[in-house]
Amino acid sequence: MTGESTTNFYDILEIAPDASAMDIINAYRQAKLAYKTDSLAVYSLFDDVELDHIRSQIELAYQTLASPEKRLAYDTFLAGKQR
């Protein structure tokens, strides 16, 4: 998808940068539910290629933010980008 270079992992999971571990798990579950293969909610809105891209983004965001070490490194990276 184009024009989304500013989107970060927190945006992808629709959570705040100070989200708790439980917030991250809940947001991940909600995102998985919304974009699951037979989801009615995405009907006609995204094509299959876009859906694959969204699902892979969600997985990557979760794998990063659910791990305290990876999250710390990612937050440091984000802070560096903002400076």
Place this chain on the structure above:
Amino acid sequence: MSVVQLSQITEISGATTSPRGPHIWAIASGKGGVGKSFISSSLGLALSKHGKRVVLVDLDLGGANLHTCLGLANPEHTLSDYVSGKCANINDIVVDMPEANVGIISGAGDGLDIANLKHYQKLKILRNLKRIQADYVVLDLGAGTSFNTLDFFIQAERGIIPVVPDPTSIENTYRFLKCVMTRKLRGAPRQTRKLMSKILTLRHGESRKIRTLASFMATMQQRHPDHARLLQGELENQQLHLIVNQVLEPADTDLGLSMTTACLKYFGQKIHYLGHLNHDRQVITASRQRRPFLMTFPQSRAAIYIEHMAAALLDQDNPGSQSRP
């Protein structure tokens, strides 16, 4: 037909029950048969239980039947009387329900002309909605994406969109939302519209044009932040809500939140999920009896859910005061 500019809809301070005029809510959908009139009438009656004066306006032009949902067979006055000039004051065509503090501007028996409002007739209605003597004015709009429907919908401070768990309804809901947002953006100043056109013809690395409103707005933000802020203001001047109606299976209850998640990704805009209503045969029973559902089956689950939705919205309009009937 041109987009209705906000400046055209001047707020006229008439003799309403509130100095700022009534709150205006609009109920609309991309597809017919999803329960707009049922939800409009039920929300109106639920609001009146909180002591609010409510006027329901049947703007399902050419397909009006809100009066039937309220149990009113032949309202004395209709919207045609106002549009034609037969009644000069919009409040003169409000017909009151005997049992509740609810009035209706009906479209019962309106002729062919009303379904094809002229631009000046639409403006006449739009300009005077704020003059209606009420705390809440609820617009029951027709299905689809006609300019008339979109312009009435955009005028409301809250837009409520019923959807049923069916692909056709979901597809038309998204189409309706796309049209609403496009219509809002077309109201932007000329310079902003020029920049929007440039962005929309850009091609990116994957040789794909911008496909989602979210990516369009992100690109506008990167290149023209001032104009992007203006557009964002236009998009955010209305709260949008989703109700999942006619739920049959437990899994259908997930649809609302999932749709709001997908909407945020696609449109970049928050659509608020109000809740779901189960499929309920009592709705049909009340309709066949030509009685308002909320009055006929007040203890039904659907009636209770509707009252919760009304209370939640009232709380948002009046933060700090708990709205319980």
